[in-house]
Amino acid sequence: MTRKINLPPKKERHRLFGSVEPGVKLKPTEKEQMPDLQNTKKDFLFTIDAVGISNVKHPIIIHSDLLPKEQTTIATFKMTSKISYDSKGTNMSRFTEQLEQYRQNGGFVLTLSNLYDFTKELAERLKQKDASIEVTFPWFYERKGPSSELVGLNHAEASISVTYQDGVGFTSSASLTSAITTLCPCSKEISEYSAHNQRGFVTMNVEFTEGYDEKTDWKAALLEAAESNASAMIHPVLKRTDEKVVTETAYENPRFVEDMVRLVAADLYELDFVQAFTVECRNEESIHLHDAIASLSYRKED
Template sequence: MTRKIVLPPKKERHKLFGSIEPGLKLKPTEKAQMPDLQNTKRDFLFSIDAVGISNVKYPIIIESDLNPKQQTTIASFKMTSKISHDSKGTNMSRFTEQLEIYRQNGGFILTIKNLFDFTKELAERLKQQDASIEVTFPWFYERKGPSSELIGLNHADAKISVSYVDGVGFTSSASLTCGVTTLCPCSKEISEYSAHNQRGFVTMNVEFTEDYHENKDWKVALLEAAETNASAMIHPVLKRPDEKMVTETAYENPRFVEDMVRLVAADLYELDFIQAFTVECRNEESIHLHDAIASLSFRK
């Protein structure tokens, strides 16, 4: 038989589980009268390279040269600034205040130009000489089946980083990780028929030139560098005629991870708005327990 419970009033229930009456309040309630520990000026021994907040989830608007041309997604923000040895700390609330100003002013449209403005304004709000921001987000793009032309959405993991230093200016960089298909050249060479293939992940970290003004969508350029050098592309929707074409394309274009990073590097080398890059490829091997990896870096 179920026991009948007689519930006390909610306030009494709270007391039952440890709540107590508010104590005597003696400290100031007005901001102007409250001590500001973070702005304390003394010799605190060391300067700090970066202090701020990370893992801040916020809605953003992404513009793309591929469909969908404009998309709303959730980004993860990291925002920091330096502080000198004679400052105790930073004002954490000012970072999120800056984000909210942009959200309320038509939404946070994620362009490098807007990030330049944001970091400069953030440095001024913090009363510091510098500020940095890092935004990580998923970017979606349409992909058609090669035969059926049925459309679905693929996505890549993207990141933009911008730093500002008063009197020096801005630096900007970006990263894109996307999935591809790779077919093993060795397996193809030694087997009577067939060859093992797997999903590979290509990560490209690039530094932009100072005169890059987003006249070409960096996301699309990096995606093309990875996908056009792979054995085959990844597709969200494939019918049987599509599968035949993708499978045969992969067989015709075998790639080691070493091949991938070199071929992608060649494409990035040809992009005039990139001054330095790192390329990494990681294959989730289909017949080995381990992954295969390769990477290279180059500065023009």
């Protein structure tokens, strides 16, 4: 039998669960009269390399050379600045104020030029000589089945970073992680028939050249470097005729993780807008409990 409950008024219910009446408030309520601990000037021993906020979720607008040409997604922001030994702290609210300002002015469009403007303005808002921003987001692109040509959406994990330093200028970099298929060359070589394959992940971190103007979509270029060197590409929609093409393509193009990082590195080396790069390939092995990994780094001569 359900017990009948005689509910007291809401205010009494709050008191029942611990709420109390507001106490006497003696501290100032006007901003100008409030103490500002962050702006305290004193010898605080050490300069801090980076202080700010991270794990900030915010909508962004992305332009792409691949369909869909324009897309809205949710990005994760990290924003920091250096503070000298004689400053106690930073003004955390100014980071999100800057982000909101861009949202209200038509949305945060993720281009390198916008990020340059954002970081310089952020440094000025913080009254610091530097600022950094890192934006991480899923990037979607259409992929057709190789035989049926049925379309679906794939996605890669992308990230772009910009640092501004007063009197020095900007540095910028980006990364992309793409899923691929790899087929084991050793398995193919020693087996009478068949060969084991696995899902691999290629992560490319690139440093942009000073004159990079985004006429080439860095996302599409890095995706091409990963997928064109794999045993086969990953597809969101596969019919039987597609699966035949994909599995045969993988068998015709066996790849170790060592092969992958060298082949991808060669493509990145040929990209004019890339000054330096790191490539890593990680295979989720299908016949082992461990992953197989390889990586290499290279910097072009200035």
